[in-house]
Amino acid sequence: MSLMDLENLRQKALACRGCSLRQGARQVVFGEGNPRAGLMLVGEGPGAQEDELGRPFVGPAGELLDRILVAAGFKREELYITNVVKCRPPGNRQPLPAEVQACRPILEAQIKLIKPKIIVCLGAIATRTLIAPGASITRLRGQWIARDGIRYLPTFHPAALLRDAAKKRPVWEDFKSLRDVYRALQAEQLSLEFEQ
Numbered sequence: 001m002s003l004m005d006l007e008n009l010r011q012k013a014l015a016c017r018g019c020s021l022r023q024g025a026r027q028v029v030f031g032e033g034n035p036r037a038g039l040m041l042v043g044e045g046p047g048a049q050e051d052e053l054g055r056p057f058v059g060p061a062g063e064l065l066d067r068i069l070v071a072a073g074f075k076r077e078e079l080y081i082t083n084v085v086k087c088r089p090p091g092n093r094q095p096l097p098a099e100v101q102a103c104r105p106i107l108e109a110q111i112k113l114i115k116p117k118i119i120v121c122l123g124a125i126a127t128r129t130l131i132a133p134g135a136s137i138t139r140l141r142g143q144w145i146a147r148d149g150i151r152y153l154p155t156f157h158p159a160a161l162l163r164d165a166a167k168k169r170p171v172w173e174d175f176k177s178l179r180d181v182y183r184a185l186q187a188e189q190l191s192l193e194f195e196q
C-alpha cells in the first residue's frame with residue numbers, strides 16, 4: 001500500500017458530506033496508527049473528546065482501552081485504530097443504519113489499504129457492521145471469525161466496561177486471546193522471512 005493512497009482516502013473522508021453527521025461534528029476523525037498494521041481496532045464513532053482532538057479513542061473509553069492494550073503488551077503505535085463512523089453522532093447516540101451505510105465505503109477502503117490480519121470489533125455496532133447485521137455482541141464476543149483472509153474478534157466496547165464492571169473480565173480474556181493469536185502470527189511471518 002502506498003501511504004499516498006491512505007492520505008487520498010483521508011482527504012476524501014474530510015470532504016465527505018454523505019450523511020448529516022458532518023454538520024454537527026467539529027471534524028472528521030479518520031483513524032490513526034501504523035498504516036502497515038497487522039492489527040486493526042474498530043470502534044463505533046467519535047465522542048466529544050475525539051471530535052475536539054480529531055483522534056480516535058482519546059476520551060475516557062480510550063484511556064481504558066489504552067490500559068487494556070498496555071496490559072496485553074501492545075503499543076498503540078503498532079496498531080491502527082478507527083471507527084465505523086468518522087463523525088461524532090450528536091449527544092453520543094449510536095449511529096443510525098443509514099449513517100453506517102454512508103460511511104461504510106471509507107471503512108472498507110481503510111481495511112483494503114491497510115490489509116490487517118486481525119480486526120477487533122469493539123462493541124455491537126462494529127460487530128454488526130463487519131461480521132453480521134443481526135449479531136448479538138453478548139453471544140459473539142470472544143469468538144474468532146475468519147473471513148476473506150482476516151480474523152475478526154468481537155468484544156465489548158470499552159465504554160460498556162465503564163458502565164458495567166462485570167464486562168472487564170471477559171474483555172480481558174478476549175485481549176489475552178488476541179495477544180496470543182497476534183504474536184503467533186507475527187512469529188510465523190518472521191520464520192517465513194528467514195526460511196526464504
Ligand code: URA
Nearest residue numbers: 043044045046056057
Ligand atoms: N468510542 C468509540 O467508539 N470511538 C471512539 O473513538 C471513542 C469512543
